[in-house]
Amino acid sequence: MRRQTIKKSVSGFVVVVALLAVGVAAGLWWERSQAPGDGMETSADAAPGGPAVLYWYDPMYPAQKFDKPGKSPFMDMELVPKYADEGGNDASVRISPGVSQNLGLRLATVTRAPLATDVTATGVVGFNERDVAIVQARSGGYVERVARLAPNDVIGSGAFIAELLVPEWAALQEEYLALKALGDPALEEAARARMRLGGMPESLIREVAASGRIRNRIAITAPRGGVIQSLDVRPGMTLMAGQTLARINGIGTVWLDVAVPESQADAVRVGQTAEAAFAAFPGKPVQGRVTALLPALDDAARALRVRVELPNPDGRLRPGLSARVSLTGSSGESALRVPTEAVIRTGRRALVIVAEDEGRYRPVEVILGPESGNDTVILSGLEEGQSIVASGQFLIDSEASLQGIVARGSESAAAMPAPVALHEADVVIDEVSEAYVTLSHGPFKTLSMPGMTMEFPLARPELAKGLKAGDRVRAGVRETDDGLVVEKLDKTGGAQ
Template identity: 25%
Template sequence: MKRSILLVVAAAAIGAATVAVIISRPFVLSSGDTKHAHVIAQAEPASAAIYYQDPDGKPLYSLTPKKTPDGRDYRAVPAGADISFDDPAEVAAAPPADRKIKYYRNPMGLPDVSPTPKKDSMGMDYIPVYEGDDSDDGSVKVSPGKIQRTGVKSEPAALRPIRTVVRAPGTIQLDERRVSVIAMRAETYLQSVADVTTGTFVKKGQALMQVYSPAVSSAAAEYVTTITSRTTAGEPSYGRGSRQRLMNLDVPDAVITAIERTRVVPVTVEWSAPRDGIVLERNAVQGMRAQPGDVLFRVADTSVVWALIDVAERDLGSLAVGQPVTVRARSFPTRDFSGKIAVVYPQVNRETRTARVRIELDNSDLALLPDMYVDADIEIGGSEPVLAVPDSSVLDTGSRQVVLVDKGEGRFEPRDVKIGRRGGGLIEIRSGVKDGEPVVVAANFLIDAESNLKAALKGFAEGAQQ
């Protein structure tokens, strides 16, 4: 950016000639410099005031004496004073007499210093750097005016609990332990099938079909003969083998109990649902012949379901079995389903770099359906407070992390820190900062830039002095 500066200085005194100095020069501003231009205007006599400035250093000026709204006089600025268009209050003030000048730096912020007063190629005076402006401890001093303009804010490091939420997508799946298959263990003929279809909810013990099986009829006849003759034998264990044969054929308990009570061999056997649940599959057709192993019905209890979510590899170390999880189904965005981590599968997907986590959810109202998309929120981090600072205060270069410690009076010290967990806008500080030490939380990049600039200037100054 180019800027033209036009300064008109007028000084008048009784019995003396009026002198006006007009200086106009364009120049290019450096992006890393905060002192833009300094122009020296001289008039005769030297003690005459060339303009008047607000006593608080605000950028308010007057060519004639003036008062502030609260009645204070504007400060007279004599000829020969150094005028700064960035911070007039700092430059217009007289140089401190009790401080020693260490070197002079380029007014444009270039890495050029001189041990003696000097002018640059445009005739601008080099700016003196006094002892104490650049300390050996690596700290940087920033003027109050610059702190106010850039919005520098500090906040003490304090003990705070850090809670982080891991978010991961997933799907609803059936609980493998709550799925039942109805399959015959012998050759069977289906006499009739109940009015039950895929998706129908059935109760445990509800009739699904009537079947005829030669193997079941033979086993039932043998059992009836056995229990009838048991009254003569008088042995309690008599006929146990015949009953076990019916059980091996998977005959429902209700049918076996009816045979024991009536002592009658049934022609057809009523097959019922083994559990409460949803009919996921129906292959039974009236009049068909079913071979051993053919799946006729598949029923699943969906009162408890699984949420299988894919968690990023970097978050696995923070997860543990039993952690509470909040699941939100995309079909019910305003409703939360609570569960706990049941299993963290011991394998990472090679392509997505994620691991599967299983969460058990109560689904008593059957709202969650298999293969439904869900989003899980897993809250990690303990309730124990740790030393933490706002995440905006940490300058991360990749290989190191730095915070700027506010030492007071406009001095800031860059300090390396070791960080830990992140979450809720906070970063855990494991070393480098003590509890209660104030750190810069806003405009720290500007201070860091000035720190780097002053470090470079200091190196050039030491070289020039040698």
């Protein structure tokens, strides 16, 4: 009895499954028979009252739009529809307040403020080349005695250097004393003039006149205090008139040679206030000012050399010390500013995410100016008072890319394209075609790239016109997200 009951239950279950299969098949047949064409509904066939499809796109290449569904030409996948209600327009992303809070989005406001020219750089202390004294022999003679000095010694003003014997002075002094004894003021003054022309200092002439004795030895002293940079006098030497005995550099003030990055060179002005902080003297910054902008840039560091003059009354600042320098000032002009952290730099352009009403966010391409403290100046693309995303903007930018949203700038931004920086070097062409060129190039100094032989893609086929292997040209390359691209091959500018 039990076996018969189980057998009946199993046979009943099989009958139920069979009936369900027949019902599903019948339903599918009926649905296909009622559907137009082949019965396959595409994403373009929106339901009545449903959202309209704006275009189709490949999520891996969202910038490319298609007007029909189908397979992506880039990837082996179906194109995805972009509906009209997915953001109100095709240039913004909509995020609910709850999601915004979870993402940690933080907003900031585009402000307008005076443009501060604050620059932080490093510098090295050097001598003040304007504070130099050259000690020379005014008359030929012999060195009888020299002080125990050596180069790099620090001496004070009036310090003894050497004693000279000048035989010619004896005859001039005897003539002066004889004419003085005659009591003729005119002759006496003429004799004084001859002694001056003979190289005697005024102090020695007064001493001879007062004592009435011959003084043909003179002590050479330092005209100012400082560091002895050179000392070319030894006992027993014979000196010629005008021969240099020593070179003394004062240390009352020093120069700070500051390397300002090329990108901030326009923010430095003569007369700016400078504050130098030395590791050797923590907590004791020294105030100075910019006295000169040197005409040549440092090729290796691509930096503008700026001269800052610092007071050094106690002589503790010695050449060779390094310092961190803050150059402060203001151009007097106002400019739009946003927090630097709000800017998305892609390599070829800069983006800012603008926050709009109803939780919509729109990427905007902007043109950047210099940095000022924690802010970056915006030359074009934004307006004062706009709200922007200062934290979490990279997530929104990624979502915009997935939805195929392309950032657009304002009309002024379109009229002011960012300048293309070309890095140039002298090269020799090894191979050339319409698409690529192989170059044996010298160093690209602005890229810190040494000389080598490598292949570059050409930006335009016409660049290769008229060129052949062995030609010497001046090449200009541009940095892109995919590497270096040749933008210029100037045959007339090549090395001869």
